[in-house]
Amino acid sequence: FSTATPITATLFPGDGIGPEIAESVKQIFTAAQIPIEWEEHFVGTEVDPRTQSFLTWESLESVRRNKVGLKGPMATSIGKGHRSLNLTLRKELNLYANVRPCFSLPGYKTRYDNVDLVTIRENTEGEYSGLEHQVVRGVVESIKIITRSASLRVAEHAFQYAKAHGRARVSAIHKANIMQKTDGLFLQCCREVAEKYPEIKYEEVVIDNCCMMLVKNPALFDVLVMPNLYGDIISDLCAGLIGGLGLTPSCNIGEGGIALAEAVHGSAPDIAGKNMANPTALLLSAVTMLRHLELNDKADIVQNAVLKTIAEGHYRTIDLGGKASTTDFTKAICDNL
Numbered sequence: 184f185s186t187a188t189p190i191t192a193t194l195f196p197g198d199g200i201g202p203e204i205a206e207s208v209k210q211i212f213t214a215a216q217i218p219i220e221w222e223e224h225f226v227g228t229e230v231d232p233r234t235q236s237f238l239t240w241e242s243l244e245s246v247r248r249n250k251v252g253l254k255g256p257m258a259t260s261i262g263k264g265h266r267s268l269n270l271t272l273r274k275e276l277n278l279y280a281n282v283r284p285c286f287s288l289p290g291y292k293t294r295y296d297n298v299d300l301v302t303i304r305e306n307t308e309g310e311y312s313g314l315e316h317q318v319v320r321g322v323v324e325s326i327k328i329i330t331r332s333a334s335l336r337v338a339e340h341a342f343q344y345a346k347a348h349g350r351a352r353v354s355a356i357h358k359a360n361i362m363q364k365t366d367g368l369f370l371q372c373c374r375e376v377a378e379k380y381p382e383i384k385y386e387e388v389v390i391d392n393c394c395m396m397l398v399k400n401p402a403l404f405d406v407l408v409m410p411n412l413y414g415d416i417i418s419d420l421c422a423g424l425i426g427g428l429g430l431t432p433s434c435n436i437g438e439g440g441i442a443l444a445e446a447v448h449g450s451a452p453d454i455a456g457k458n459m460a461n462p463t464a465l466l467l468s469a470v471t472m473l474r475h476l477e478l479n480d481k482a483d484i485v486q487n488a489v490l491k492t493i494a495e496g497h498y499r500t501i502d503l504g505g506k507a508s509t510t511d512f513t514k515a516i517c518d519n520l
C-alpha cells in the first residue's frame with residue numbers, strides 16, 4: 184500500500200461509549216497524518232430484512248469493498264426476531280480468526296512486566312456452532328464441530344502472522360488427549376501447516392497446562408492458536424495479565440482478506456456520554472488495522488504516543504486510576520505524537 188493515496192476504511196462508531204472513543208481515534212489519526220479515510224456506518228434503527236439485523240446491507244458491503252474496518256462496541260439489543268449485531272458481522276463476513284495481541288504497558292504496573300504474546304482464536308465453529316438439543320428428559324447434547332477447512336485456515340493465519348511479525352514460535356493449544364477426534368484433527372491441521380514454515384518453532388500444549396504456565400510465567404509464550412472455546416477463555420485470561428479489557432485490542436480476519444479491528448470491551452452504558460471512557464483498546468485496535476495494512480511506521484507512531492501517555496501517568500483515565508477525561512487523554516496523546 185502506498186502511503187501517498189489514502190486508504191478507505193469502514194468505521195462503526197457503535198453504541199454507548201463507542202462514538203466517544205471513535206472520535207478520539209479519528210482525532211489522533213488526523214493529528215498523526217495517517218492516510219486513512221473513514222467511511223462511517225451507524226447501527227440502524229430498524230431491522231434490515233436483507234441482514235435480519237439492525238446492521239444494513241450497505242454497511243456490510245462497505246467492509247467487503249474496503250476490506251478493512253474498525254468497529255466500536257455494539258450493544259446487544261433487547262427483542263426477538265433479529266440477529267445480534269456481532270453475530271451478523273461474524274457470519275456475513277465470515278470472520279474466521281480473532282487475533283489479540285497482548286503486551287505489558289510500560290509504566291502501568293500489574294503483576295507481570297514481561298507479557299508479549301498473541302492469541303489467535305478460531306471464530307466460527309467448535310462448541311460455539313449452536314448445535315444443542317435434548318436427547319431425553321434430563322439429558323442434553325451439545326455438538327462440537329471441528330472441520331479440516333476451518334482448522335487449516337486458522338493455523339495458516341497463525342503462521343503467516345508469526346512470519347509477518349517476526350515471531351519465533353507458534354503453540355497450538357488443545358485437549359487432544361481427551362477430545363481425540365476433534366482436537367486431534369485440529370492438531371493434525373496445525374502440524375501440516377507448521378511443516379511449511381520450518382523457520383518457526385511449533386509446539387503443542389494441553390489447555391490446562393497452558394493456563395498454569397500463563398499465570399506462572401506469561402513470557403513462556405509467543406503466538407498461541409486454538410479452537411473457539413479455548414480461545415474465548417484464554418484471550419480474556421491474557422487480558423487480565425496486563426490490566427483488563429479496557430486496554431486490549433483485537434482484529435478479526437475474514438474471508439477475502441478482510442480485517443475488522445475491534446475493541447474487546449462492550450458499550451459500557453454506565454459511563455456512556457460522560458467523557459470518562461478509556462479509548463486505549465479501540466486505539467490499539469486501530470493500530471492492529473494499520474499493521475494489517477503494512478503501515479508499520481504509522482502504527483508505531485500512534486502506539487508509542489499511547490504508551491508514552493500512559494507511562495508518564497499525568498493523564499490517565501479513571502479506569503486506570505487517573506482523573507483525565509477522554510478528551511484530556513486524547514489531547515495528551517496528540518501532544519505526544
Ligand code: NAD
Pocket residue numbers: 200255256257258259260269428429445446447448449450451452453454459460461462463464502
Ligand atoms: P462492558 O465491557 O461494556 O462494561 C464492563 C465494565 O467495564 C463497565 O463497568 C464499564 O464501564 C467498563 N469499561 C468497559 N470499557 C471501558 C472503557 N473503554 N473505558 C473505561 N471503562 C470501560 O460490558 P457489559 O456491561 O457486560 O456490556 C454492555 C453492552 O455491551 C451489552 O449490550 C453487551 O452485549 C455489549 N458488548 C458488546 C461487545 C462487542 O461489541 N464486541 C463486547 C462485549 C459486550
